[in-house]
Amino acid sequence: MSQGTWAVKKGLAEMLKGGVIMDVTTPEQAKIAEEAGACAVMALERVPADIRAAGGVARMADPTIILRIMDAVTIPVMAKARIGHFVEAQILEGLGVDYIDESEVLTPADDLFHINKNLFTVPFICGCRNLGEALRRIGEGAAMIRTKGEPGTGNIVEAVKHFRQVNGELKRLVNLPEEELMTAAKDMGAPYELVKEVHKTGKLPVVNFAAGGIATPADAALMMQLGVDGVFVGSGIFKSGDPAKRARAIVAATTHYNDPQILAEISKDLGEAMVGIEIHNIKTEERMQDRGW
């Protein structure tokens, strides 16, 4: 019997596909998310919008909060560690969380290096803005990736930009002649072996979700039509007027993303969406997506 193999790590991500992973900060919110059809929850002390508002250093959540959320639901529970903070990751693995998000939403602990994720039994997910970043994270052992978007904004534009960037580079890579792959790897800052693999298979080697700015069922369906495997909703649910109803609607939209009639039906009367932030109004040094190397 073997645990923590690549197939097992990647396997859980495969099972999350077509689903919605919701940020929660209490066991009660976790229950609401599960009852609304979330395929997993992300256990946090504060949602990204509140982290953004509070400023200061954002760290791994208190283990008590994570454990109480794990007790409250039967679906997988993810938690965030700071970029490069391998001890936070060791603690999260010890708690038994199902996936670790090495996340730019928290304040980075290392300004040069990410966690060596290959050393862990528990699988990792990481954010990316382009193909090189995605393949670097996969090279370090991430078994799932997501767009970074701009967390806590309720503004989908950055997630769209990041997904299109990854996809565009992927298509270009597939069409390159083999002798150009080494230079492509150098230019992207991506591991050569993974560049060769993507060139050959025409797709990313792991599941790719959308994250960072999803606030409505239409946002979720937009990302699904663009080609992501599933969506994260951070602040968008519990910062809205009717979280349970909005959560259900986003779950249904992620399944029926290609059916405008169903999308219209489930988008009705959802109450107030979270208040959004225009990206240009965020100072460069406050942009979470620029964290990660």
Next chain:
Amino acid sequence: MKIGVLALQGAFREHIEALKKCKVEAIEIKKSSQLDDIDGLIIPGGESTTIGLLMQQFNLGDKILEKANHGMPILGTCAGMVMLAKDIVDSEQFRLGLMDIIVRRNAFGRQRESFERSLNISALGDEPFKAIFIRAPYIEATSPNVEVLCKLDNEKIIFVKQGNCLAASFHPELTEDIRVHQYFVRLVNKTI
């Protein structure tokens, strides 16, 4: 022959690929009207609570039960096994209840305890089957009318057949080995 794969949430694409390797026409099922012209159905792995909720919300449950009662074969893997069970330990969640089995969810533990392992399953031939278990369920007990196709360590029931229903704790769609799918296709063939 046409086999549908329930495509509400989870690893449905992999099942469609596996069916194509078996040279069978495979379609995604998201709405009840799509159930009309299929000869068999696969309920994939994913989250059983999510799949159950969407099944209710979009009225797929009754139609699946009706077709199953008329003999349509169903294969459930992981969450799909949970959906087929009559009893789920400590859970009131929605299920189809087509098989007389008592299933425990996340029975081996959390993701840390997920594993892969080679199994000897005589129904699939002599060659061992590489099985991947992801936060997998197993069956604690069955009625006598349920045929046990594989037990782990002579104890935990992980692969069963009852009438035209087939359920596995593991994920045959995540490996290249298509023998479970071929076994199911033969089952569907007998009903046409």
